[in-house]
Amino acid sequence: MPTRSQFNPVQVSGRSPEEIKAYEETKRKxxxxxxxxxxKKEKKHFDIRLxxxxxxxxxxxxxxDDEQDALLQMDKKTPTSIKPIILRKKNIKATVYDAGxxxxxxxxxxxx
Numbered sequence: 001m002p003t004r005s006q007f008n009p010v011q012v013s014g015r016s017p018e019e020i021k022a023y024e025e026t027k028r029k030x031x032x033x034x035x036x037x038x039x040k041k042e043k044k045h046f047d048i049r050l051x052x053x054x055x056x057x058x059x060x061x062x063x064x065d066d067e068q069d070a071l072l073q074m075d076k077k078t079p080t081s082i083k084p085i086i087l088r089k090k091n092i093k094a095t096v097y098d099a100g101x102x103x104x105x106x107x108x109x110x111x112x
Contacts, residue, residue, distance in 0.1 A: 049097070054090075056083060060077055091110040
């Protein structure tokens with residue numbers, strides 16, 4: 001069995017009323033601080049449909065007799081590749097939805 005000298009003096013003699021009062025006061029302050037912390041909002045997914053005038057490089061592969069015929073057929077075919085030039089895009093309107101939903105949350109129109 002340990003002797004009295006091995007124990008912490010606070011464990012042996014107990015706390016004074018001032019120490020107890022100070023401890024309770026610090027506990028109260030900590031609880032008030034916890035209540036003051038802002039509640040963190042959870043992140044969620046959104047779908048955004050952006051209408052924009054986007055400069056892109058469209059590549060078509062067309063089988064034609066000559067250059068003029070290829071230009072005429074270009075409007076009837078779908079492009080084989082689309083390469084956007086993001087730096088030159090002009091935003092027109094953005095609509096924000098909840099992910100997987102059709103409920104509109106926010107709409108912003110940009111100056112063109």
